Amino acid sequence: MELVEAIENRRSIHDFRQEEVPEGLLNEIFTSASWAPTHRMKEPWQIYMFQEEGKQVYADLVLQSYTRKGFFEGYSKEKSQRMKQGIHEFLVNIPHHALIFMEKDANEHKYEEDYAAVCAFIQNVQLLAWEKGVGGLWTTSPYLHDDEFIKGVGLNPSLHKLIGVIQMGYPKKVPKAKPRTSMEDKYTLFNYNFKNSVY
Ligand SMILES: Cc1cc2nc3c(=O)[nH]c(=O)nc-3n(C[C@H](O)[C@H](O)[C@H](O)COP(=O)(O)O)c2cc1C
Known part of the structure; x- marks a missing residue:
């Protein structure tokens, strides 16, 4: 697959087939993704992959x-129970949840560099997966900022930053592309002496 084709045709996948992606293929995808740019060669990305039985605990957490954050408040006990069951089922039906995190650098600049490198890594994962017919959804849900959730997965909120979860699996449905804004609206050329024209 051409790079441009992967970039333009990759879609965020919300519906997955009930089929695991072979471990070897996931390993190949994550290994190639690690060629992402990384300042000072920190390679800050770390992955906890929740799959098979591991998804049960993950969904519980x-x-x-969500309960701590008040998501179910205002609903009857029965209704909130049904909502919880629905979310649990939805989550365990997704074949793989790749939780991507990094160690927090105390230095703000280095923290930003590390965060940026991990984002590049995540997009590499999405593109490499797409090339192999594997779909992904990059998610940033509120629980990534919940200290109790962070502790629940065995990490330390003072030391670790959760960056995202890539839900992964073979696509059942590929959504239509959402059009992108013309680069004419985003791209400004400075090929002249701009000293007196910017403020
Ligand atoms: C940092 C980041 C966080 C995202 N979080 C979510 C999310 O929580 N839920 C979701 O449905 N999509 C999420 N997305 C996916 C975007 O909604 C998606 O990329 C956008 O709608 C464009 O669709 P496409 O990826 O198919 O082109 C996220 C994307 C990024 C880059």
């Missing part, structure tokens, strides 16, 4: 977090 997500639901506990």
